[in-house]
Each structure stands twice: as C-alpha cells, then as structure tokens.
Amino acid sequence: MKVRHSDLVNAGASKRRLARQERDARRGRLGRRRYGDLVKRLGMVVRIAFEVGCIGSPFGLEGPLRYGIRGDLCRQGWTWTDADLMAREMMDDVFRALRITRPDWNEGQPEWVIEAGTLIERTRCVRCHAPLPEGHHKYCSHLCSTAHWMWLNRRKEASGDVAVMLAIRSI
Template identity: 30%
Template sequence: MSALLKTTRKPKAGPKVPRRAIIVQAICDVIREDWRDGTCPTLLSHEGAIWAALRSGLCLEGMGWHDANKAARDMLHEAFARTGAKRPAWKEGQPEWCDGGVIRDTRTTCANCGKGLEPEQKIYCSKTCFDAHRARLYRADNLEKVRALERIKNERRRASGEREGQSPRSERWKDARDKARTYRD
C-alpha cells in the first residue's frame, strides 16, 4: 500500500523577503525607465518577457515550474502596483484604437512606404511592404525585450551577490576546463 502512495517533495519557497524586495524594485526601475525614455509605450510592455525571465531563474534555482510561475506572477503584479500600471480595456488594446476611440476606416497611403493605396488595398500597397513592416516591428519589439531581460538578469545577480557577467555555472565550467588541461598536459 505504501508503494502506491505518491511521495511529493515539499515545494521550495520563493525568494526571501529582502531579496524579493530587491527584485521587485529592479523590475519597477526597468519598466519605469523604459517608459520614461519612450522605449516602450506602456508600463506593461515587458510583462511577458519579465515574467518568463523571473520564472526561468527561479526554476534554475530549484523551484518547481508552478511555484516559480506563481512567485514570478506575484512579484510582477507587486511591481505593477508600485508603478501604478493600469491594464487598459480590451478595445483600447486593439490596433484600430486611436485618437480617443475614433476608428479610421479609410487609409490613403501605405503604412510601410507611404505610397498611395488603390481602393481595394486597406493598409499596405503590396505583400512586400506588409512583410517588411511586420519584420521591422518584430525586430524593434524583440530588441526592447532583450535589453529589459539583460537588465533584470544583472539586477538579480547583484541581489544574489554575483558579479555581472559571471555565474556559478561559468565558474564550474572554468574549473573543469582547467582540470582537463592539467590532465592533458
């Protein structure tokens, strides 16, 4: 009977209060700075990237995925509450929403090159312009996310006492490499 009982290990707790406060403050600093610089249009722009970075970091520290996801969500929501970020209504998040709710049905020029549109064309003058415009937006969006993730990672390292650009894993790798060189020589 006891063999049939599933043994579960106790879930690892999230970051302790002082470290958690440092991480939340780092998140607040990053999202405020990017918003003030005009790098991102809202305080919520990096939500997904920051959530994923926090969750993966906690998982690498030995926390289970569900517990790490919950801890990351809680820290992120705490940071948004501190910064005063308010989630917009659904319709305000749609691409057509502009000018205080006025939806423009008619567009006269291509959104990519500015060339005049034919009556049957709505936003772009060609598939090439559509692809070029979407690729440019994708690159710009990912560049912001990568920069935000790097800043969060560096802040987390500072909070845990590591130097920037150095992790315990890289130190172990260097030690193993040095030992291999010793045996080879």
C-alpha cells in the same frame, strides 16, 4: 439544513486566507527582503525603459522579465508552476508599485483610440478582405458585419482554454 449568511462569509474568508498563506509561502522561499528588492529593481527597469522610449507601454517588458524570473527560479529548483506563479505575482507587484493599471480588452483594440469624427479610409472588408461595394464603409455585407461582431464578442467573453484556442487560431 439551513445555510446562514455568516457561514458563506466565513467560507469566503477561509478561501482568501488559504490563498494568502500559499502566496506568502511562495514569497517566503525567496525571502521577504529579497522579494522586495527584486520588485523595486524590476520597477526601476520598467520605469526607465518606458521613460527613455525603449518600450511603447509599461507592459512592454512584462513577457521577457517574467520569462527571465521564471527561468532563474526553475534553475534554483522551483517547479515550473510555482516559478511562474511567483514571476506573475512579482510583475503584478511591480505594476502596482508603479501605479500602472492594465487596460481592459476594449481599450487594447484599434477602434478604441480612434477619436470621434476620424475617418478611416477603407477599401477592403474588415472580415473577408473583399473589395468594399459602393456605400459600404467597413464590411462588404451584413453577413460579414454580423460574423465579425460575433467573433469579437466570443473573444471578449472567452476564458481559460477557449481563450487560448481562439488566440492560437487568430495567428
């Protein structure tokens, strides 16, 4: 059987339509007006807290707000999964309304904000914390350098359960 391009396009459109219908059904349980009001108020809270300096990043309240929304929805009879999805969608809409884009993984790393030419005085290896030998600036050996690079690369490319396990092990 020959698969046509239009069949693939229709299948993709169908998946998007189903996802949109599921999202709208969840929002429908809250009511369109109530949902919009909540997003607007949450946006004001995030904006004011950031402007005043209570949080260092617009994402600083994301966890507590998501936790609070999810808890309230669960107390109203929502399942945990549906409540969590709704809280995530709500926070995504808050950030979208505030025109805040989430930085990628690399931008969240300390090395990203170090300007060119800025030297960091290191006395210990980044990976194993052993004293740095003369002439070494970040790693004590080629082995530590390679192992650390591999570990960072694995974290960057991880997804799903693997990402969770790597995060738990790094604590």
